[in-house]
Amino acid sequence: MTTAATPLAPDVYPVEDVPIVIHRAVTRADKAFRFALASSSLVVLLILAGVVAFLTIGGWHALVVGGGHFFTDATWSPDNGRFGAMPLLVGSVAIAVVAVLIAGPISLATALMINEYAPVRVRSVLTGAVDMLATVPSIVYGFWGLALVSNLQASPARWMVDHFGFVPFIRTPTAGEFVQSIFACGLISAATIIPIITSVSREVMAQAPRDACEAALGLGGTRWGMITDVILPFSRNGVVGAFLLGFGRGLGETMIVVLVLSKGNHLTAALFGPNGLGSIAKQITEDFPTATALDQSALILLGLVLFATTLLVNLVARAIVNRSDGGRR
Amino acid sequence: MSSVSMFRRPPVGSILPSGPGGGADGRTADRPRRQRQLSGSMVLELAGSAAAALALVWIVFTVEGITAPFGMAVSWFVVFFAVYGVLCRRLHGIRIAKDRMATVGVWTGALIGMTALAAVILYVIGQGFAAVFSDFPHFLFADMSQLGAGAKITDVGVGAAIVGTVEQMIIATVITVPLGILTATYLVDSDSLFSRTVSAVVDAMTGAPAIIAGLFVYLLWVKPHHTAGKTGFAAALALSVMMLPIVTRAAQEVVAIVPGSLREAALALGAPEWRVLVRVVLPTARAGLMTAVILGIARIAGETAPVLFNAGGFAKYNWNPFSGQQDNLPLRIYENINQPGAVITQSAWGASLVLVFVVLVLFLFARVLGKASPGSRIFTPFRIRRSSPEVYG
Numbered sequence: 001m002t003t004a005a006t007p008l009a010p011d012v013y014p015v016e017d018v019p020i021v022i023h024r025a026v027t028r029a030d031k032a033f034r035f036a037l038a039s040s041s042l043v044v045l046l047i048l049a050g051v052v053a054f055l056t057i058g059g060w061h062a063l064v065v066g067g068g069h070f071f072t073d074a075t076w077s078p079d080n081g082r083f084g085a086m087p088l089l090v091g092s093v094a095i096a097v098v099a100v101l102i103a104g105p106i107s108l109a110t111a112l113m114i115n116e117y118a119p120v121r122v123r124s125v126l127t128g129a130v131d132m133l134a135t136v137p138s139i140v141y142g143f144w145g146l147a148l149v150s151n152l153q154a155s156p157a158r159w160m161v162d163h164f165g166f167v168p169f170i171r172t173p174t175a176g177e178f179v180q181s182i183f184a185c186g187l188i189s190a191a192t193i194i195p196i197i198t199s200v201s202r203e204v205m206a207q208a209p210r211d212a213c214e215a216a217l218g219l220g221g222t223r224w225g226m227i228t229d230v231i232l233p234f235s236r237n238g239v240v241g242a243f244l245l246g247f248g249r250g251l252g253e254t255m256i257v258v259l260v261l262s263k264g265n266h267l268t269a270a271l272f273g274p275n276g277l278g279s280i281a282k283q284i285t286e287d288f289p290t291a292t293a294l295d296q297s298a299l300i301l302l303g304l305v306l307f308a309t310t311l312l313v314n315l316v317a318r319a320i321v322n323r324s325d326g327g328r329r
Numbered sequence: 330m331s332s333v334s335m336f337r338r339p340p341v342g343s344i345l346p347s348g349p350g351g352g353a354d355g356r357t358a359d360r361p362r363r364q365r366q367l368s369g370s371m372v373l374e375l376a377g378s379a380a381a382a383l384a385l386v387w388i389v390f391t392v393e394g395i396t397a398p399f400g401m402a403v404s405w406f407v408v409f410f411a412v413y414g415v416l417c418r419r420l421h422g423i424r425i426a427k428d429r430m431a432t433v434g435v436w437t438g439a440l441i442g443m444t445a446l447a448a449v450i451l452y453v454i455g456q457g458f459a460a461v462f463s464d465f466p467h468f469l470f471a472d473m474s475q476l477g478a479g480a481k482i483t484d485v486g487v488g489a490a491i492v493g494t495v496e497q498m499i500i501a502t503v504i505t506v507p508l509g510i511l512t513a514t515y516l517v518d519s520d521s522l523f524s525r526t527v528s529a530v531v532d533a534m535t536g537a538p539a540i541i542a543g544l545f546v547y548l549l550w551v552k553p554h555h556t557a558g559k560t561g562f563a564a565a566l567a568l569s570v571m572m573l574p575i576v577t578r579a580a581q582e583v584v585a586i587v588p589g590s591l592r593e594a595a596l597a598l599g600a601p602e603w604r605v606l607v608r609v610v611l612p613t614a615r616a617g618l619m620t621a622v623i624l625g626i627a628r629i630a631g632e633t634a635p636v637l638f639n640a641g642g643f644a645k646y647n648w649n650p651f652s653g654q655q656d657n658l659p660l661r662i663y664e665n666i667n668q669p670g671a672v673i674t675q676s677a678w679g680a681s682l683v684l685v686f687v688v689l690v691l692f693l694f695a696r697v698l699g700k701a702s703p704g705s706r707i708f709t710p711f712r713i714r715r716s717s718p719e720v721y722g
Contacts, residue, residue, distance in 0.1 A: 027601055029601050029603060030601050030603065032603075033601070033602050033603040033606075034602070037511050037512075037514055037515035037518070038515060038523070040507075040508050040511035040512050040515065041511070041512045041515045041516065041523075041524065043508050043512070043573070044512060044530055044531055044534065044573060044574065044577065045526070045527060045530060047534070047570055047573070048530050048534065050545065050549065051541060051542075051545045051570075054545055054548040054549055055541075055544070055545070055548070057548075058548050105438055106439075106442040107442065108438070109434065109435045109436075109437070109438025109441075109442065110438065110439040110442040110443065112435050112439075113435050113436060113438075113439035114439075116435075117432065117436065117439075128696060129443075129446075130446075131692075132689060132692050132693075133449075133450075135624070135628055135688050135689070135692050136449060136450070136631070136688065136689075137630075137631020137633070137659055137684060137688060138631070138632075138633070139631065139633045139659045139663060139684075140449065140453060140631070140681050140685055141449060143453075143662065143666060143677065143678075143681055144448075144449050144452050144453065146666070147452075147456070148452060155397075155399070156399055156400070159400065191445050191446065191449065194442050194445070198442070222424060222425065222427070222428035223428055223431075223432070224428040224432070225424070225427075227431070248536045249536055251538065252536065252537065252538025252540070252541075254538065254539055254540045254633070254634040255633050255634060255659075255663070258663075281538060281540045284540055285540060285634065285637060288544070288638065289638065300544065300548070303540070303541055303544050306538055306540075306541065307537065307538065307541045310536065310537060310538050311533045311534075311537065313536075314532065314533040314535070314536040314537070315529060315532070315533045318532040318533065319529075
């Protein structure tokens, strides 16, 4: 009896140390409980299926009428038989790209500053502040952008167009106006994306092995050397994923675009003025309540395209971020 | 023992200056070397480069006759960066120069980001202050029915919108929290193809466009009900679609860190699985779950796009979320921005300030809750709190 209490040393008892499998009797209550858990998880899938189903059914009419023109026509005007989704899709993507290009470097700098440069005592405060700003509603960012930023960026934008107009993107679709542009929307959306990219990439960078960082410093490396040779290679996947998450957020950005962008429906590469590219979210928000049946159906189809695109971007982004925490390549 | 502690790895982050008490046991021998100290020569180099760059830019701009404050600031920074780089290169070599320039770059980028984000909040406070505080509590209780030509800011308020937001958030919370917590528990417990699929979908739905949630609920609920469809409840449904993935994801992280030994102990004592969840997992994760829920509410309370087609936006008080159109704070902001008139715009700023205040207070509340020890009872302050060692046994 006494020997049973003492743990058996592995060399005394040469059996592999695997846990014993216990076949538990699962009661009826437990079965019901497991069923409840699984069925509540099913709700998320049902919502996804519901969104796809309802948008597909709603957009079917436009798909039948518009058909292949959806991706070939360069103008959006369903009531006149023009079903070109490209100006809106390209516009949504362009806003997200501009936003990520602006927010990316700033967010990386902020994340590095909080992790590596700021005094230790203020780090948690700064982290909290960034997370807090992620909860500020996008309608507030949009209102701020409409009242302040879109006017502030007008004269630098004019200067850019005057001096760098030979670049295809830095042009205006219609001369003279610089306020309600894709660029302005991207700039304001960048403010909503900065907290997201910063917070995700900061977390990934904080997981970089401290031993390796200290080894780099101990070998006489500079702080920047440590960042480029240890932290950035380690967190590369996470940072890419964070950028993609920001891109996804920019794609679905609604209120900022609704408030700032002018209504546009033409395919163009010029990003600095009104009446050019549109945006899916803006088109749905503004036209849907008053649209004719065919127009509504076309807008629902647009919604499906936006939803699918964003979902794909987010899935890829999450997969990359989740894979990054190992880092042992 | 002492030899072991000498080679003990310093705590994470100790390579950077950590102030007094950073070294183990307060011994000076084991204290990490303070890395960067802003020495006098460094300050001198920075200031000198800045002055040289400013002088250069000033001369060029004056000679050319350009008046562009923004352009001048940008040129000043670019020239400063170049001058400082060359200076450090000559004085310290390329390696140190790269490090110094990177330091300047990182701080500049971070300052730009922080300034932009702080500017949002300060601007909203500046614009909305007069609307909210000119006749203080009145703005929080009045509705927008007086809004018209000749109305003053003291005639209107966001009371109806606050009622709508509160009721819709309550409905959305009641719908999503049980579902979210059950789903999170399931995802933590099982590792099947089904659970991995659900997990991926939850992740992807967290960033789904808000307007799609609004469109979905419009097609699902509002359109079949025709004119009676636009209610606070429909808006709450749309908000739930947005909120469910957020709450699930956050709850998943909280439930996952409940110690396995606790659950196994309960199971070993013969407790059925549902009792383990109700009596062990949920109480232990209580603070974290509260944080998850409140963060979800804070994120969703400001969403405009999902409620656009569903709430209706009614200027007067409507206490019944299940019948008739209802207002909502973000929706009220949007509607008032779209109408011309200085007073209407001012009221939109006032509503923005109220919304930002509500969201930030919720966030800070969630933060405070998140710091509470596992298992502590937040809402019974007069009971003695169990400390965490006791919980973990």
